[in-house]
Amino acid sequence: MSRDVPAAVRRVPAVTGFGCVSPLGVGLGATREALRAGKDGISQVRGFSVSSFRAKTAGQVAGVPPGGRAGRRKESRAAQLLLPAVREALAFRPGFVPDIVIAGTTSGGMEFGENFLRGFSGGMSSRDARCWLRGYVPRQPVCGVLEEFGFDAPVRVVSNACASGTNALCLAAGLVRGGSARRVMAVGFDALSELVFAGFDALRASTAEKCRPFDSARSGLVLGEGAACFLVEEFSDAALVAIPGWGLANDNHHLTQPNPDGSGPRLSMRRALDDAGWDSVDYINAHGTGTPFNDASEAAAIRAVCLSVPVSSTKAMTGHALGAAGAIEAAFCLLAMQDGFLPPNINLRETDSGLDIVANAARPARIRRAMSNSFGFGGSNATILFEQ
Amino acid sequence: MRIAVHGIGCVGPLGGDWDATRKSLAAGTRPATTLLPGPPGHPSHPVIAMRPPVDFAHPRLRRSSLISHFACAAASEAVARSGRSLPGRTALVMASTDGAVIYTRRFFAEVLKSGTGSPMLFPETVYNAAASHVAAVLGIDGTVLTMVGDATAGADALATAAELLHSGDADRCLVVASQEADWIACDGYQRWGLAGTPLSEGAVAMLVGIAAPGDVAITNIHPGRTLRTPVAESIARVLAEVADGTTPDAAVLSAPGGRLATSERRAVETIFPGIRASSPKLVAGEAFAVSVLLQCAVAWQGVRDRESAATLVPAVGSGGQIGGALVAAPARSA
Numbered sequence: 001m002s003r004d005v006p007a008a009v010r011r012v013p014a015v016t017g018f019g020c021v022s023p024l025g026v027g028l029g030a031t032r033e034a035l036r037a038g039k040d041g042i043s044q045v046r047g048f049s050v051s052s053f054r055a056k057t058a059g060q061v062a063g064v065p066p067g068g069r070a071g072r073r074k075e076s077r078a079a080q081l082l083l084p085a086v087r088e089a090l091a092f093r094p095g096f097v098p099d100i101v102i103a104g105t106t107s108g109g110m111e112f113g114e115n116f117l118r119g120f121s122g123g124m125s126s127r128d129a130r131c132w133l134r135g136y137v138p139r140q141p142v143c144g145v146l147e148e149f150g151f152d153a154p155v156r157v158v159s160n161a162c163a164s165g166t167n168a169l170c171l172a173a174g175l176v177r178g179g180s181a182r183r184v185m186a187v188g189f190d191a192l193s194e195l196v197f198a199g200f201d202a203l204r205a206s207t208a209e210k211c212r213p214f215d216s217a218r219s220g221l222v223l224g225e226g227a228a229c230f231l232v233e234e235f236s237d238a239a240l241v242a243i244p245g246w247g248l249a250n251d252n253h254h255l256t257q258p259n260p261d262g263s264g265p266r267l268s269m270r271r272a273l274d275d276a277g278w279d280s281v282d283y284i285n286a287h288g289t290g291t292p293f294n295d296a297s298e299a300a301a302i303r304a305v306c307l308s309v310p311v312s313s314t315k316a317m318t319g320h321a322l323g324a325a326g327a328i329e330a331a332f333c334l335l336a337m338q339d340g341f342l343p344p345n346i347n348l349r350e351t352d353s354g355l356d357i358v359a360n361a362a363r364p365a366r367i368r369r370a371m372s373n374s375f376g377f378g379g380s381n382a383t384i385l386f387e388q
Numbered sequence: 389m390r391i392a393v394h395g396i397g398c399v400g401p402l403g404g405d406w407d408a409t410r411k412s413l414a415a416g417t418r419p420a421t422t423l424l425p426g427p428p429g430h431p432s433h434p435v436i437a438m439r440p441p442v443d444f445a446h447p448r449l450r451r452s453s454l455i456s457h458f459a460c461a462a463a464s465e466a467v468a469r470s471g472r473s474l475p476g477r478t479a480l481v482m483a484s485t486d487g488a489v490i491y492t493r494r495f496f497a498e499v500l501k502s503g504t505g506s507p508m509l510f511p512e513t514v515y516n517a518a519a520s521h522v523a524a525v526l527g528i529d530g531t532v533l534t535m536v537g538d539a540t541a542g543a544d545a546l547a548t549a550a551e552l553l554h555s556g557d558a559d560r561c562l563v564v565a566s567q568e569a570d571w572i573a574c575d576g577y578q579r580w581g582l583a584g585t586p587l588s589e590g591a592v593a594m595l596v597g598i599a600a601p602g603d604v605a606i607t608n609i610h611p612g613r614t615l616r617t618p619v620a621e622s623i624a625r626v627l628a629e630v631a632d633g634t635t636p637d638a639a640v641l642s643a644p645g646g647r648l649a650t651s652e653r654r655a656v657e658t659i660f661p662g663i664r665a666s667s668p669k670l671v672a673g674e675a676f677a678v679s680v681l682l683q684c685a686v687a688w689q690g691v692r693d694r695e696s697a698a699t700l701v702p703a704v705g706s707g708g709q710i711g712g713a714l715v716a717a718p719a720r721s722a
Contacts, residue, residue, distance in 0.1 A: 052503025100611050106514065108536070117496045117572070120427045126579065133576045137707050138515075138536045143614065154612030154709060156544045159484075159515035159536045167533060171548070178555030180389075181611075195492075198499040199510035250480075250532040252524040255448075256511045267529065377511055378520030380532065 013176035014239035015230050015386075017096065019088025020331035021081050022226035023059035023318045027088055032335045034317070036362045038344040041318050042211065042222055047077075048194040055206040058192050059224030059319025076109050077191035079141035081227040081324075086145050086187065089229040093238065096231055098153045098185040100175065101142060104168030106161055106323035106376075108138025110193040142187060153185070159323065161376030162287070164188060165228070166326030166384050170246040172232040173384075182233060188327025189227035196322065197223055203256065205291055211320075213288035213313035213345055214295050216352040221289040224319025228327035241334055241386040245278070247271025251379035257293050258375060262300030265373060268381035269305045272371065276385050280306040281369040283342055285329045288313020289320050298373065299353035310365065312345035312358040326374035330384065333370040337388045340366055389550040391596045392603035394472070394560070396685050397465030399458050400590020401436045402672050405465055409672075409682075410689065418671050421586045424571040433574035436588040436673035448524045451508050453488035456518040458591035459566035463522045466562065466593035479531035479558035482519035483545035483565040485538060485676035488512045490570045518566050531558060535677075538705030539642060540612055541565070542680030546596075546713060547609045553598050565677040566591035577674065580706055584645025588673025592681035594688075602718050604692045606684060608632050612711035615704075619648065623655035623710055627702055630712040636660060638696040640683040642704045643667035645674065652704045660700070676706075687715040 019027070023041030024034035034041070041059045050056050064080050090096055112135030119129060134140060138157045146153065160167045165188025172186035200206040200223060207220030235242050249271060251264025258264055265287075273279065284306070287298055290313070302311060314332050321328055336343050342363040351357050370386045398405065401419045402412035412419075421434035444457040444464075459482065467474060486492075492513040498505040511517060516534040523532045531552060535544040542565045549561035569589040577587050599605035610630050616622045639656050643649045656665060668686050669679050680703045687699040694717075703711040 113492075114496065116576075117493060118500065120430065121500065122429075129579055133579060136576075137538070139538075139707055139709075143708065146614075152614040152616065154614065154711070155537075156548070156612070157536045157541075159487075159534050160519075160532070161514050161516050171533075174555055174557060175551060178551055180551050180555075195496050195499065195513075198505050199495065199513065202505050202507040202510055204507070248531040248533075250520070250523045250529050252520075252527065252529060255517060255520055264529075376516070377514050378516040378532075379523070380516060380520075 011177050011179065012235040013173035013232050013243045014235040015241050016233050016238045017089040017092025017231035018229060018331055018334060019085040020228045020328060021061055021085045022328045023061055023224055026063055026084055032339060035332055035335060035343050036341055038346045038361060039317055040346060047192055053201040054208045055201050056208060057222055059222060060192060061226055075144055076111050076135050076141050078109060078189050079144045081191055081225065082141055082145045082187060082189045083148060085227040085229040089231050093231050096183060098151060099181040099183050101146065101153050101155045101185045102168045102172045103142045103155060103157045104164030104188040104323050104327060105138050105157060105159060105190055106164055107190045107193045107196055109135040109140050110195055111191055112136045114195055141189060160380040161378055162322050162325055163374040163376040163380035163382040164323035166372065166374035166382035169230055169327060169330055170248065170382060170384055173243040173246060176232050176234055184232045186230045186232055188324040190225055190322040190324040192223060192225040210347045211290040211316045212347040213290045213316055214351045214353040214357050215348050216350045218290045218292060218295060220291050222319040224321040226321045226324045226328050228331045241337060241388050244385055244387050245272050245276030246384040247275055249381040251381055253379060256377050258297035260297055262297045264379055264381040265298050265301035265375060266304050268383040269301060272383040272385050281309055281371045282367045283370045284309050284311045285333050285372040286311050286313045287373045287375045288315055290315060299355055303354055308356060310342050310358050311355045312343050314343050316345060316347045326382065329372050333372050333386055337367045337370055337386065340364060389554045389609065390599035390605040390607040391550050391553060392599035392605055393594050393596055393688050395466040395470030395595040397462035397593040399442050399461045400672060401438045401588060413668050413671055416671055424574055426571050433571060433578060434586045435569040435574055436586050437569050438589055446525050448521050452521055453491045453512050454568040455488050455566045456521040459518045459522050459564050460525050462591035462593035463526060463562055463564050466595045467526060470595045474526060475559045477530055477559040478528050479552045479561045480519055480523050480528045481545045481549045481561060481563050482534040483541040483677035484515055484534060484536055485541060485567060486573055487515040488517055489573050490568055493570060493572050522564060538707035539644060539676045539680050540703045540705035540709045540711045542677035543612060543703035543711035547611055549596055550609050560595060560597050562593060562595050564591060564593040565681045567675040567678045584643060584649050585669055586673050588675045590675060590678055592678050592685055594681060594685060604688060604717055606713050606715050609713040610711045612709050615708045615710055620651040620654045623652055623704060624659050626710045627655060627700060627712055628659055630714055631700060634698050634714060636698040636700040636714060637664060638690060639663050639665045639700040640687045641665055641667040642680060642683060642702050643669045644704050644706050648704055652702055684713060691715050691717050
């Protein structure tokens with residue numbers, strides 16, 4: 001890390017490697033095909049009982065390899081999701097050693113936290129308690145995975161609810177652009193958690209139906225899980241895409257509901273475009289949770305900022321992976337840019353959004369400039385741009 | 389990267405504001421502990437709690453956990469003490485160790501008992517709830533981030549603030565850490581064998597900007613490193629990088645308890661023999677990320693009051709990371 005870099009020095013950050021694990025598949029190959037095909041990755045919840053909840057389904061990752069030391073130890077599912085994503089990203093840049101790791105997560109090691117909290121009703125040994133506490137710390141899944149590769153880089157965890165993954169990528173890009181670091185690893189991860197599932201169910205934000213982002217009859221979100229990893233360095237021949245700009249904004253309207261006028265998302269999108277010096281983009285991967293409030297607010301913002309752009313939410317395929325969502329959807333943007341298609345917004349019947357939604361089937365398209373939105377509880381709004 | 393402190397706010401068992409806290413620290417008397425009862429069959433744990441707790445009057449906080457009240461009170465004081473209004477491009481970087489743990493515990497207990505939890509509790513369990521309330525109370529609509537971790541999350545927040553300022557992404561940055569004392573956190577702290585001091589609660593806030601040449605500055609904020617064995621050597625390496633050729637005459641230690649605290653003290657005394665070392669935690673108690681910001685505030689005040697020319701602030705976390713910063717008078721930091 002360097003110090004006292006003049007503010008005027010602004011390098012262009014770029015992604016030089018990435019990996020993705022989501023309900024659409026483990027690894028970029030499987031993900032690419034499923035994304036293009038519009039695969040529905042939602043299934044009945046397997047990890048815990050949902051008998052008392054309205055919602056019964058989630059996007060769950062199948063076939064996570066229990067590889068490496070992280071797999072042999074009593075590691076969290078979050079670490080197991082993260083490990084293949086990190087390994088895949090590092091394969092792009094052999095010899096990459098991060099100066100720092102920025103991790104975005106909402107739940108962290110909540111699976112272990114739940115065990116710890118459950119333990120007080122009986123049957124918790126001291127050994128279990130220490131193990132669960134250690135795993136509860138949000139940094140722990142990341143540290144466990146980094147140990148697998150022999151990295152001892154510092155780990156910063158940003159937890160900005162459902163914008164966390166995009167925030168991590170923005171912070172990583174900021175470190176490179178400001179000259180504070182040369183090689184940054186950004187990750188977003190979250191495993192499906194009973195506590196969080198219960199929370200969204202209690203709020204009636206989740207649906208027992210299909211998740212239908214931007215549909216006129218949308219009834220709520222479906223939760224998901226996954227992880228994605230990005231290697232961020234200064235733009236060079238090794239760059240896959242540049243990160244020319246990003247924008248963050250806080251909507252102070254309400255803790256859980258966006259301002260209906262879309263002012264928060266509008267501000268983050270406008271700031272991102274201004275940061276890059278752009279007027280518009282070729283594609284927007286929307287936050288698009290499928291809740292009535294979020295989609296109305298985001299659609300209003302998109303209409304105000306760049307009306308005629310094709311838009312899709314991929315959450316109908318994956319579910320909402322919370323702190324991992326922004327990272328996973330950034331990976332989807334990169335795949336779409338590389339392969340020349342617009343990912344579909346499945347389960348759409350009729351839209352009231354006033355947007356050009358990529359309905360139900362992928363469209364071939366050359367995407368040179370893409371935008372990805374992530375919004376979260378607390379009024380967190382984050383928008384990041386990619387350029388090929 | 390050098391940042392100046394424009395205002396400090398602090399609430400906790402030592403006092404309801406920064407002046408009262410400083411007086412209590414100078415007096416050196418640790419407040420009495422109270423016992424938090426645990427679930428049936430589990431021991432009670434001592435804490436240094438704020439009694440009565442801060443009740444920050446704002447409609448936004450009517451259902452929020454204590455952590456948000458503490459954060460809003462400290463943040464508001466920091467802004468008021470700066471004597472200036474917040475510029476449009478003000479960032480807020482919050483540091484937290486376990487969020488609104490009281491609500492998390494209550495919500496999950498409800499789920500386990502009845503199969504569902506209160507929709508009033510759940511939103512407050514997200515780590516960034518307190519930051520959201522601070523932003524709403526102060527009208528911050530720009531970058532708002534919550535860094536989560538052990539005590540070093542406080543150092544992460546300072547480092548992130550410095551980076552936002554120096555990259556031009558913010559003109560001012562409000563750095564806040566907040567912690568509420570709950571039995572669960574106490575129990576975890578005890579089980580980790582770190583209980584050198586009782587757990588505490590409260591919040592510290594610092595309004596910071598880029599340092600001008602004449603400012604007392606927080607400088608050389610270390611990005612952090614994972615602790616390796618031997619621990620004292622690992623800590624010493626990072627602190628030598630923080631000092632970066634300066635010989636500090638004082639250190640405000642993080643004193644995390646147990647063997648880590650011993651290693652920290654040994655590391656500091658080895659690389660800077662004769663240094664004057666103290667720790668506010670011995671009086672104020674352990675409040676993780678809050679404690680690191682309190683260390684920085686104490687160090688900044690000491691340098692500003694000419695009690696020290698350069699003060700080392702180590703940040704040793706129980707989760708296996710170490711960071712730190714140096715607070716330096718203008719002549720020494722130029």
